[in-house]
Amino acid sequence: MLSELVRTPVSELDGVVTRVLGQLARDAGAGWACLFRMDQGRMTPTHAYASEGLPAIDCAPDILLRPVMDRLVAGQTVSVTDCRDWTGCGALGSFVTIPMREDNVLSGVLGLGFAGQHEAGPGMLDRLAAAAGVLETVLWRRQQEKMHIATAQRLEATLAAMPDLLFEITHDGHFAEFSAGPERLMIVPHDQLKGRHYSDLLPADVSEVVRKALKQCLADGRIEGIRYSINLSEKKRWFELTGATKPASEPGRPPTVIFNVRDVTSDTLMRDELTRLGKIVESMSNLVCITDLDENIVWVNAAFERQTGWTLEEIKGRYFGEVIRIPGMDPDNERAVERAVAARVPHSGQTVNQDRWGNRYWIEYNVIPLEDSAGQLVGFVSIETVINRLKEQEAAMALLAQSATEARQRLENAVRALPDGMILLDDQNRVVVANSAYYRIFPQLESYAQPGASLRTVLEKGAELGLFGPGGSKEARAAFVEERIAVYGRAFDADEVQLPDGRWFRRMHTRTSDGGVVIIATDVTARHNQIVALDAANRDLREAEQRLRGTLQAADVGMWEWDLVSNLLHVRGNWAQMLGRQDAEEGTFEMADFLSIVHPDDLERLPSPQAQAEPAGEGFSEFEFRMRHESGHWVWVLSRARVTAWGADGSPRIMSGVHLDVSDRKRLERQLQAGRAYLSEVMDTSIAALAVLNERGEITYANQEAERILALERSALRGRTYNDARWKLETLSGDPLTEEELPFRQAQAKGGIVRDIRFALHLQDGSRRVLSANAVPLMPADGERHVVVSFSDITEELAATVRLEEARTRAEEMSKAKSIFLANMSHEIRTPLNGVLGMAEVLDSIVTAPEQKHMVATIRRSGETLLTVLNSILDMSKIEAGKMVLEEVPLVLSDLLSQVEALHRVKAEEKGLELTVLTSAGADLPRMGDPHRLIQVLNNLLSNAIKFTERGHVRLKVSCRAGKPITFDITDTGVGMTEAQVERVFESFEQADGSMTRRFGGTGLGLSIVRQLVHLMGGTITMHSHAGSGTTVRVVLPLPESNRPVVLTAEPDTGPPDLSFLRDRKVLIADDNFTNRLVLSEMLAQTGVALTLVENGREALNAWQEEMASGTPFDLLLLDITMPVLDGMGALLEIRAQEKSAGLLPVPAIAVTANAMPNQVADYIVGGFDTHLSKPYKRKELLHAVHSLLRS
Incomplete structure (x- = not known):
């Protein structure tokens, strides 16, 4: 039986052990047998046997073994001959216990029980001790095998859970039997690896890496940190290879290598990203400094070293403030930084620092808390930008702005003073402006070429009126319009054209950088007329030359003959007629008489006969001079002459010639010279x-x-x-x-x-x-x-363009900074204002005394006035930034006017004023416009009228004629204004005078916003007032009629919502501001909800998780957005992610925040919030939001 016990497999051992116990009991004459094993310091029965016909006994160790445990531990066999008096032994009369030992330590007990008194002999005890030893050996083997199996299972599970790959490679590069790791990282499955060479499976470059790694590992016993990349599923992944040799299982055989392959793609990408970020930070022009929690310098970048003159080695470990701060220079800023550091929150600002030599420089800085990967604060990062030039530019900006304004004024004056017609179009070919010269050129188009009119409309009307274009059929005019629009689409064009009325114009246009068009029309009719006259003069000159030739041929010229001996001049032909003389066609003059009528300046031009001393028949002299006409004017004469007779001594005796009247030609030549001089001067200038x-x-x-x-x-x-x-x-x-x-x-x-x-x-x-x-x-x-x-x-022009672009960029940056400031201002004002108005509303519901009610109403009215001021500033900022967007929806004026009248009637009656609203027919017809902004305009104007009127009436009269703009007239009998006050009342932050502010209050923004809104709606606003006689304001708005139905966006007020369903609902409130938490809890105090209040997003997330785990989740979340540790957006993001992974419906969430800009609200909704409440809010708004979400 014992040999069978030794040969039995572990899985079948329990049955054989029980049979062995039975055999031992029968051999010893015992009725019972029991086997105990030591398990974690306690004896536990594992096997038992009872003879047939005997009841089972309780083998409890505390009953049978405790009294004899000390002797068993000492290795003694214990025989109890009589245990009938022992409590709990039942039918047992006596028993024998044999200790089982492993490494001299008690590991188990073999016990035999007898029904009566019995004493075992030495031989039996020896046999039992031998059996106990065999049982101990067999059971120890089973225990070891179980441990091995468990170890193998744990190892197998560990390998399966590892993210790494493990391979065993033979010394010659073949995969051995062992491999493990994720299948997704395998090129082929594990079961296809054994016996294959790595080069059969891996790309050539990776195979080379493995070959070198295998060789080095076999030589050195270990390798690590070898990285390579490989494409898996068309995606590049990085791996790190670590290896160690495994000794051969048999002597004389070569060792194998165990390779561990780890996917380090994320680590590699992170290292690359960190390297890039490090290079970026090191090369930044911004100054970067990292400090520890005590503000001692840990690291600075190169820009910091260059600016301050300090190197990292010199200042590392020194207190940041003593390195660059100027003691006492900016105490407010130093305190602000200290508060931010103490609160562990980001901080930004501007201040003056100094370098190591005491040179000062302006910076704009951001101090940001620095956390480690566990989210623990480890220090701070200060990022600084040197803004010396910006500060210098800010000082110069005012001068530049003034210069720009003056330049713009000069430009506008120059445009108005241009003698040429000019019209400016925008990028949509709409008229922006046309100067007076343009209207003088085309007076018929003055009513059409107005701002906003399209180029097509102007061209079509001009062609229709016959001002330009081909005229004729409608199709010809349309073709002309299309051709001109296409021409104006070019970047530049210039030509000259004659209008139907005969005038000539040079038309030139240039496209501007913003897509607009500048069109210039220059009247060149005079120049064309000059050219025509010059052409005519040239024709006349040619005709005169032809007539001269005809005259010569017909002898129709003045001919003369000078007798040099007698000094007499004989004339004939037309000589006398060209001088207006009444002499006969032929006559004789003394040469002195002839010279007396020659122009004195031309006497020297007359030729000398001796100069013509050439052989007869050769040589003509031709010259021009002036002779006096009988009427007193000078006649230009062309004289052509030669010596026709010579004396015996060879001296000239007679000179003959002809005279031609060339006065007309001379006049034309002068005109031609003047024209050429004019053109030359034009080109030179x-x-x-x-x-x-x-x-x-x-x-x-x-x-x-x-x-x-x-x-x-x-x-x-x-x-x-x-x-x-x-x-x-x-x-x-x-x-x-x-x-x-x-x-x-x-x-x-x-x-x-x-x-x-x-x-x-x-x-x-x-x-x-x-x-x-x-x-x-x-x-x-x-x-x-x-x-x-x-x-x-264009060198300077291009440079100016660059400067303008830089100025535009700076302006955009300043605009962005302004937007950030306004958003921060809105948040910082709305947060305490929420506490003031919220607690005032709660207090109003508590107090009953009229005096106390009046005090609370004063608080609420003052807070709401401050909120109105804040909203007005934000509206003005939107308008100035061009971000005010108007709706274009159907509206009914009568409905809007009813709302406005109801709002202001109570205030008017309180002051004893008569408020009248008069409307004409058509007020009930749908029109297109922005109802919210229209109500804002009317509310402001009526509020002002009531505010500044002590007695009398306020009247709103609305004219709604079909096809005409809507006219609103607001008339009051109030204090009125002077003409000077009216001129500045529409300016931002302006009122009639300082006494108005002190007496009636207000910021002076209302009317400025009204004017801007009216202009955005395409309308006009005018004001007429006299001091002490009241004021009339007229608003004219083009609100076109609409065929679309009016959509009612507001539901009728059916009274307070039913809040009974809120009882016992669980609501979580997270806000870092105690006052805000108090306001919310007080507003919800009477609703029966169960509130949980926490101070930040992390606490909110923990509270939500605890309630989810307890099975009583929250019904509603009210989360502030800006909180320390974890903000509202981050907390809700975590909650939504956990809801999604658990398959839960999302809990309703409301963003309760002072960040209420439209773009911010859109971010909240996209981030998972169901709606938002803008601080400050009213209890009615809070309950409406809660009611809407929990009811749905």
């Missing part, structure tokens, strides 16, 4: 440089502006080529300008005009200018092709 180049690129003409830009005189410019050594042409980016890119070459290649070709010009003095050029090819009369190039120096 042009603000654009002009140059003419021939086909070889040589300059043949340049005006004065070209001389200035090219730094050469005109005479030095002629004949120079575009690539002259005195200058260098290049692109704006600095590359050489190729010949094909030159403006005159582009014009030649295109065969037409090219515009705004921009390039850079380097001169010999080292200066660099940026030019913009236009070029057009010409074909002069001589047949050689030329190109006219006009160019302008």
Whole structure:
């Protein structure tokens, strides 16, 4: 039996042990047998046997073994011959216990019981001791096997839970039997690895990494930290390889290597990100300093070292304040920083610091608490921006703003004073402004070319009126309009056109950077008339020349003959007639008489006969001079003469010639010279440089502006080529300008005009200018092709554009800072205001005495006035920033007027005033507009009228004629204003005078906001007032009629909501402000809800988790947004995530916050809140929100 016990498998051992106990009992004559095992210091029965016919006994160790335990521990066999008196032994009369020992420590007991008294002999005890030893050995083996199995199971579970891969690789690179790890990281399943070589499964680059790692591990016994990447499921992942050799199981066999492969993709990406962030911080121009909790410096970046002159090694461990602060310089700021550090909250501001040499500099800083990965505060980070230049610029901004205003005024005056017609369009081709010269040119269009009118409308009306365009059919006019709109779509265009009324205009337009269009119309009719006159003069000149030739042919000229001997002049033909003389066609004059009628200045021009001393028949002299007409004016005469007779001595004797009247030609020549001089002067006074180049690129003409830009005189410019050594042409980016890119070459290649070709010009003095050029090819009369190039120096213009862009960027940053300030201001005011108004409302429901009621009402009225001021400032900020968006929905004026009248009637009756609201027919028709802003305008105007009226009446009269704008007239019999007061009453923060503020209160923003809202709605507002005689305000609004139905957004007030359903509902309130928690709890005190109040989001999350675990979850969450430790958004995000993972319905949540800007409210709803309450709120609003959420 004992041999069977030794051979029995562990799984079948219990049955065999029981049979062995039975055999031992029978051999010893015992009725019972029991086996005890030591388990964690206590004896526990594991196997028992009772002979047939005997009852089972209780083998409790406390009954049988405790009295003999000391002897058993000492290794003694104990025989109790009589135990019938022992409590709990039942039918047992005597028993024998044999200790079972392992490593000389009691590990179990074998016991045999007898029904009567019995004493075992020595032989039996020896056999029992031997059996106990065999049982101990077998049971110890079973225990070890169980431990091995448990260990193997734990190891298997551990390997399965590990995120790493484990492989056993043979010395030659084959996978052994052992592998473990997540299947998702495996290239092939584990069961397909054994016996395969790693190079069959891994990419070549990874195989090379494994080969080197295997070789190094076999050589050194261990490797670690080897990283490589591999693509899994089309995604790149990083792994880290660690390995160690495993000795061979048999001597003489090579060892294997156990490789641990860990997925370090996230770690690698994090390291890369940290490296990048480190480089960014180190290279930042901002000053960065990290301190510990005691504000001792831990680390600074390079920018900090450069600015302060201190190195990290010099100041590490020193107190931050003593390094850069100026003692006593900014005590308020120092206290604010100390409070923020003590409260462990972020803080920002501006202050003056100093470097190691005492040089001061302005900074804008942000101090941020620094937490470790566990969320524990370990120090602070200070990020600073040096704003010396900003401070200097702020000082200059006022001067710049004033200069800009003056420049704008000068520009507007210049536009009004322009002799040319000018019209400015926006980027939608709508009229922005047209000057008076434009209306003088086209007076018929003055009522149409008004701001807001479309370009198409102006063109169509002008074509219809016959002011411009082809006229004729409607289709022709439409085609003309489309053609002009397409032309105005270009960046630039200029041409000359004759209008139907005969006038000539040069029309030019330029697209501005914001997409608008500037159109200039210059009347060039006079110049065209001059050109026509010049053409006519040229024709007259040619005709005169033809007549002269005809006269000569027909001898219709004045002919003369001068006898040099007698000094007499013989004339004939038309000689006398051209001078208006009544002499006969032929006559004789003394030469002195002839010279007396020649212009004195021309006497020297007359030729000397001796100068004509040439052989007869050769040589003519031709000259022009003036002779006096009989009527007194001078006649220009062309004289052509030669010596026709010579004396015997060879001296001239007779000179003959003809006289032609060339007065008309001279007059035309003078006109032509004047025209040329005028054109030359125009080109020389042009603000654009002009140059003419021939086909070889040589300059043949340049005006004065070209001389200035090219730094050469005109005479030095002629004949120079575009690539002259005195200058260098290049692109704006600095590359050489190729010949094909030159403006005159582009014009030649295109065969037409090219515009705004921009390039850079380097001169010999080292200066660099940026030019913009236009070029057009010409074909002069001589047949050689030329190109006219006009160019302008736009260097300063581009620099100004850059400066304007920088100024715009700074303005946007200042606007952003202003928005942040307003949001913070709103939050900081609304939070305490919530406590004031909330507790006042609670107090109002408690007190009953009229005097106390009056006091509470005063508190509430003052708080609501402060809230109105805050909302007015925010409205004004929206308007100034251009962020005020108006609705366009159907509304009914009669409904809105009823609301306005009901709101103000009580106040009017309190002051004893008569309030009258009069409406015309049509007030009940739907119209389009913004009802909220319209009510705001009317409320403000009526409130002012009632406020400033002590006696009499206030009247609102509304005119709603069909097809006309709506007119609102608000008239009062109040204090009135002077003309000077009326002029400034619409300005921001202005009232009629200081006494008004002291007497009636107010910020002076109301009417400013009203005017801005009216203008946003496309309307007008005017005010007429006289001191002591009341005031009349007229508002005209274009509210078009609507065919859409009016949607009622407000439900009728059916009285207070039924709050009985709130009893015993559980509500969690989280707010770091004690007053806010008190207001909420007091407002909900009478509803029967069970409140839980906590101070931050972390406590709220813990409370929610505790209630969920207890099975009594909260019915509603009221969470503040801005809280320490964890804010409301973060807390709700955690709650929503846990609800989703647990499959729970989301608990209703209300954001109770002073951050109530529209964009912030949108963020709350997107973040999981069901609705929000804006601080300060009323109890009615709170109960309505709670009622809506818990009822639904």
